[in-house]
Amino acid sequence: MVQAAVMGYGVVGSGVVEVLTGHTDSISKRTKEEIGIKYILDIRDFPDSPFKDKFTKSFDDILNDDEVKVVAEVMGGVNPAYEFTRKCLESGKSVVTSNKELVATKGAELLKIAREHNVNYLFEASVGGGIPIIRPLSQCLAANEVIEIAGILNGTTNFILTKMIRENMSFEDALAMAQRLGYAERNPSADIEGHDAGRKICILASLAYGKHVYPDYVHTQGITGITLEDVAYAASWGGVIKLIGQVKRLEDETLDITVEPMLIEKSSQLANVDDVFNGILVRGDSTGDVVFYGKGAGKLPTASAVVADIMDCVKHLKRRKYLDWSDGDSSVVKPYARTSYPVYIRALSNLSKQEVMKKAADLFVNARAIVRTNAPENEIAFVTDEMMVTEQERAVAALEEAGIQVVSKIRISDL
Amino acid sequence: MVQAAVMGYGVVGSGVVEVLTGHTDSISKRTKEEIGIKYILDIRDFPDSPFKDKFTKSFDDILNDDEVKVVAEVMGGVNPAYEFTRKCLESGKSVVTSNKELVATKGAELLKIAREHNVNYLFEASVGGGIPIIRPLSQCLAANEVIEIAGILNGTTNFILTKMIRENMSFEDALAMAQRLGYAERNPSADIEGHDAGRKICILASLAYGKHVYPDYVHTQGITGITLEDVAYAASWGGVIKLIGQVKRLEDETLDITVEPMLIEKSSQLANVDDVFNGILVRGDSTGDVVFYGKGAGKLPTASAVVADIMDCVKHLKRRKYLDWSDGDSSVVKPYARTSYPVYIRALSNLSKQEVMKKAADLFVNARAIVRTNAPENEIAFVTDEMMVTEQERAVAALEEAGIQVVSKIRISDL
16 A cells, blocks of 8 residues: 545645546556555545545654655645645655646756656646647657647637637637636636746656746737737638647757647648637647647546556656756857747738838738728738748837838738 | 567568667667667568578477567468467567467467466557557556447548548549558458457457457447438538447446447547547546547558567566556347437338337437438438447337438447
């Protein structure tokens, strides 16, 4: 019997306990060991829980109990999760987590501590919920150079965009519906501003390229600026707007990494990933495109990924998994202003369409107008070829000087 | 430096050598060991190969060299691959393979030998080519009960069906095109008769349910009987016809496992897996549906999966991976005749449509007519609710007695 502890009895934590206790037979058959839960750490009381004997409010109970070999940190947030994780690793306990914020901000340091103490720090559940992606990326694709990773990494924003695309629902109404259905939190900013997706692409990038990419280095833009007009233009262009977390290695070895809404073509593998689903595309030099698809969040999917990591720790109690990367600094990342991509622009102007397009043709690379039905007279939209962000901004400024007001500028994906 | 050998220098074998030698740095960084290729076994001569010094025609060179710790068996077929694999495992060498026929027919035995000799027998490349599926299924989904697995497991037949569906191409023309493009072999029967998909679903079922399921136990039907008429009816019903390998555990603990063409609804995650792509859906009790998607075959995708397994063996030289199942017999599988599912029927008759549908309503459960444009007067098609296969056959026989000739009967998927 190997003893584990669960820190945090929220949605994921209670799911972990449910999965661990509900699959005892198959789990012990697969790990060749029974896994017991010795402690559940939470500041709240759960007097009616069938596990009420296991609850503790004191982290030291877990830390000082040498019987506890594996700890599931499912508290979320950086503090006190960071301190607790560090202390557990330092005292020779393996830690598994679903805490993407902690992995994205402290991953390199915690992996180093785990390495120094010959224990494991695993985080399959931190990206994609129940979709296996960390392990396939680190193991199965080991014999590949990863050319690019692009993913729909946040279910809440994908639900909102799907409602806008399919039902012509406004952003505000779709957000309110997501909140009613429990997909979005009362304070939805981590989702809709792109921070959640940003943490996840940082984790994937760190793993794929071997150096920690901190969220601070990543251009992160959410979906609050997306309008139904943009959705309609995307459709007439032949695609959809999705919030994409993307990373690729450039020729100068820096990373082009970003989270932002993108126009993607209907034929792309990510275009049909709808509702609360996540989809992650990994482009390897040998495998070509491999796509992982499923529910990216939710109690039991996420909990089952945490439990799979616990099982892996139990099987590797005296052995480290090769899940690792070193620390990185901002030189890893290409400054966003110097990245290049094609772009979609929507503008308002009292000039004639011909005049606007003539201006656009002068300022942008291969500007082609696109149309939507029932567009007002003063609206015009066009797409361009690849341009550096600074060039785009210069061109936008020049348009505005000419009395043409740019209301939307959205990246066009090359996937 | 760990020495490996490659048995078979065909498409996959030459790819393995290419990937291993082309990614030396990243591979040794990830495995903390260099991996050398000491031998390449092939009966042919390759005088111009840059690896010509490594070729041998004698399996004993590999078997008797204690320096060789890992052997990649990429010969295909059961003989002599079976004997070679057995001898390698018995002499303490780990073996990795892309040989689905061998794993499907001898997997339990070879895994047992590997267990007894404390070495590994890995076969990520045997299903889905470069798509990671074996490892995610065995590890990430470890904390799930697998309710069902369904997959488009054969790229050749999926290419043919896609051409029939999208371009109204006949089966014969689509097959000829697949052969011209190198997707289908000169003798295409293993693909188009469903045997290739059958081996793969056997491997997935054995892994998911812990007992070996032999291809002989599995109802296996290919796509040679699929006509453009059926494709048109499937479209008007709201779906497509795909060759699906499927397994699910029934309440009596037996497996409903089959390979056959199925009508699947357009909204299914598998409906949009087109051309030579594979897609595998795993339904877990905790994760819900997770889908793996990518190119299921091809030199480099398959080779990179083989190399990932070689790397895993090198990292686990003195430790076994928990990839295992025990032997099974036919009692594991529900006899096909006693499985139940809804069905699509197409029939020809000189009776009026009303008369045919009246007969159908008497004989089948909830028979509903479906139509297609330009159907000849004497053709009728309908779909039913779930019925046991023996009941379906009894009903079909009764139709035929009434002068109604059943020309197509295709399973309707519940996915």
